[in-house]
Amino acid sequence: MIRIHDLATNEVIDREMTEEEFAQYEADQAARIAAEAAEAEALAAEEAAKQQAFNDAVAQAVAAILAAQQTPQE
Amino acid sequence: MGISQTPQALVPAAFTSGGMTELASGSLSGASVSLTSISTEYKDLKLVIRNYICATDAKEFSLRVNNISTSSYQGMLNPGDHTNAGFSSTEVYTVQNDNAVGQGCIIWNFPDYANTTTWKLIDWISIGNNATTTTNANLQMRFSAVNTTNAITRIDFFPYSGNFTSGTYILYGVK
Numbered sequence: 001m002i003r004i005h006d007l008a009t010n011e012v013i014d015r016e017m018t019e020e021e022f023a024q025y026e027a028d029q030a031a032r033i034a035a036e037a038a039e040a041e042a043l044a045a046e047e048a049a050k051q052q053a054f055n056d057a058v059a060q061a062v063a064a065i066l067a068a069q070q071t072p073q074e
Numbered sequence: 075m076g077i078s079q080t081p082q083a084l085v086p087a088a089f090t091s092g093g094m095t096e097l098a099s100g101s102l103s104g105a106s107v108s109l110t111s112i113s114t115e116y117k118d119l120k121l122v123i124r125n126y127i128c129a130t131d132a133k134e135f136s137l138r139v140n141n142i143s144t145s146s147y148q149g150m151l152n153p154g155d156h157t158n159a160g161f162s163s164t165e166v167y168t169v170q171n172d173n174a175v176g177q178g179c180i181i182w183n184f185p186d187y188a189n190t191t192t193w194k195l196i197d198w199i200s201i202g203n204n205a206t207t208t209t210n211a212n213l214q215m216r217f218s219a220v221n222t223t224n225a226i227t228r229i230d231f232f233p234y235s236g237n238f239t240s241g242t243y244i245l246y247g248v249k
Contacts, residue, residue: 001104001105003100003103003106005098005109009111010098014103017105
């Protein structure tokens with residue numbers, strides 16, 4: 001159901017969508033679902049990249065510590 | 075001696091500049107609300123949405139003009155400079171809102187909406203109830219543009235998904 005307020009007559013009509021309007025409505029819904037999925041995917045990829053960067057930084061730090069500990073003392 | 079003074083009118087009978095005229099008002103219902111046959115006799119339009127609630131939780135409030143549903147809108151832009159920006163969106167929309175508590179409002183402005191030579195600008199501020207913590211607010215101040223030089227004579231607004239369950243609208247013409 002959609003509401004149409006004609007300002008020329010101040011008449012308000014509630015009616016079912018026409019076939020053309022319903023097709024547009026369904027296309028809009030599909031596009032929004034796809035956009036939300038793409039946004040979620042991009043967000044997940046961003047989070048994964050952040051986590052990987054953190055893991056790499058931790059691994060480098062640990063390797064540096066271990067290397068320092070294995071250096072022969074004079 | 076008594077003083078006689080003729081009372082002066084405080085408000086002119088008709089505003090010639092700066093006044094707002096209510097062009098339409100009503101309640102939000104269904105999958106969309108269309109305001110059609112909008113007069114082009116004003117300088118700007120102001121659309122006030124109050125206490126809006128959509129049936130689907132955490133969804134945005136969307137808007138189109140002149141029934142344009144193609145990629146003709148700028149993305150929802152934050153205040154600032156935006157150069158070389160394409161018209162890639164099929165609508166403009168506000169932040170998400172709760173589907174049970176409706177203390178929000180949106181003020182849409184359509185400056186110089188009736189000219190027939192320039193792209194059209196839209197700006198808005200909105201506040202809505204956060205869908206997760208309804209006592210917290212979702213706030214937004216954005217602007218956009220529409221790739222049309224036609225005067226705006228129709229405005230459609232609708233939930234990003236589902237139907238409106240409550241809320242009101244008022245459209246003003248600004249002289």
